[in-house]
Amino acid sequence: xxxxxxxxxxxxxxxxxxxxxxxxxxxxxxxxxxxxxxxxxxxxxxxxxxxxxxxxxxxxxxxxxxxxxxxxxxxxxxxxxxxxxxxxxxxxxxxxxxxxxxxxxxxxxxxxxxxxxxxxxxxxxxxxxxxxxxxxxxxxxxxxxxxxxxxxxxxxxxxxxxxxxxxxxxxxxxxxxxxxxxxxxxxxxxxxxxxxxxxxxxxxxxxxxx
Numbered sequence: 666x667x668x669x670x671x672x673x674x675x676x677x678x679x680x681x682x683x684x685x686x687x688x689x690x691x692x693x694x695x696x697x698x699x700x701x702x703x704x705x706x707x708x709x710x711x712x713x714x715x716x717x718x719x720x721x722x723x724x725x726x727x728x729x730x731x732x733x734x735x736x737x738x739x740x741x742x743x744x745x746x747x748x749x750x751x752x753x754x755x756x757x758x759x760x761x762x763x764x765x766x767x768x769x770x771x772x773x774x775x776x777x778x779x780x781x782x783x784x785x786x787x788x789x790x791x792x793x794x795x796x797x798x799x800x801x802x803x804x805x806x807x808x809x810x811x812x813x814x815x816x817x818x819x820x821x822x823x824x825x826x827x828x829x830x831x832x833x834x835x836x837x838x839x840x841x842x843x844x845x846x847x848x849x850x851x852x853x854x855x856x857x858x859x860x861x862x863x864x865x866x867x868x869x870x871x872x873x874x875x
Contacts, residue, residue, distance in 0.1 A: 671731070674866050684866065685759070686717055686729050692760045692861035696783060696853065698722060698792050709744040711737060716745060716753070723793055725752040732757055754781055754794055760858045764797050785853055787843075788834040798854075801836040801843035812836040 671683035677694075679702050681687040686702075693700045699722055706715040718727040726749070728734075728742055734755050746753040764780040784798035785791070791805040800806070807815075808825035816838050824830055837843040 676866060683729075683731070685731055687866060688759060688861040688864055689718070689727070689729050689756070691864045692857045693718070693720070695857035695860040696785070696792060697790070698783075700727075707745060707748065709741055709748065711740045711744055714741040714745055716742075723752075725754060725794060728753065728755045730755055730757045752794070760861045762855060762858055783854065783857075784844075786834055791834075798844050799842055801839070801841045803834075805834050806836050807833040809836075809840055812838075812840060 671685070674681045674684040674687040676687045676690055679687075679690070681690065681702065690700060690702065698720055701719040701721065703715055703717065704719040706713060708714075716726045717729050719725075720727060726742075726745060728738070730738070734742070734757070738755070742753045742755055760783075764782050778796060780797050781794050782796075782798035784793060784795050784800045784803065786800050786803050786805050789805050791803050793803045795802040807830035810820075810822045811824050811830040811833075812835070813819050813821050815835065826833070
């Protein structure tokens with residue numbers, strides 16, 4: 666771990682502990698995701714913990730790290746998820762256009778997994794975090810049984826949702842894919858990544874592009 670101190674950065678009235686965190690705030694804004702910075706601290710079994718972001722619309726906790734989390738940081742993230750009952754994601758480095766299986770997006774609770782990314786439904790614009798940005802897994806989508814009945818006519822079981830899937834967005838024919846990283850939905854995700862990576866904070870708090 667480096668002993669070099671991160672530069673505190675102001676954005677939208679918040680003083681972020683690092684420019685990296687501020688860039689993620691820009692990313693959330695461009696993506697259309699509401700966020701709260703350092704909302705609440707917790708006394709957990711492994712020690713005190715103040716998570717970076719709370720995203721109420723998903724809902725989930727997001728922790729931003731410049732590099733791979735330590736064992737203690739991973740333990741704290743897991744304990745936070747168990748205590749609050751919400752998923753906790755550790756993102757290392759800047760937002761990116763491709764999934765990083767070496768830990769760019771690590772889900773620490775309830776299941777450890779790499780390759781987690783933000784994704785957007787192309788029909789209703791629901792935003793969530795799913796493995797490989799598979800938008801078909803978002804809660805706005807129809808269940809797998811209804812997708813099979815619609816696309817193939819094959820009946821594999823009853824609808825998985827109370828009230829049916831008629832008002833839910835349709836899945837792709839692949840069932841749980843619908844990858845939406847890169848240039849999708851009019852480039853919404855790509856635009857958010859670009860905004861985060863190119864934001865300049867030297868000239869006020871706008872976080873505007875270079």
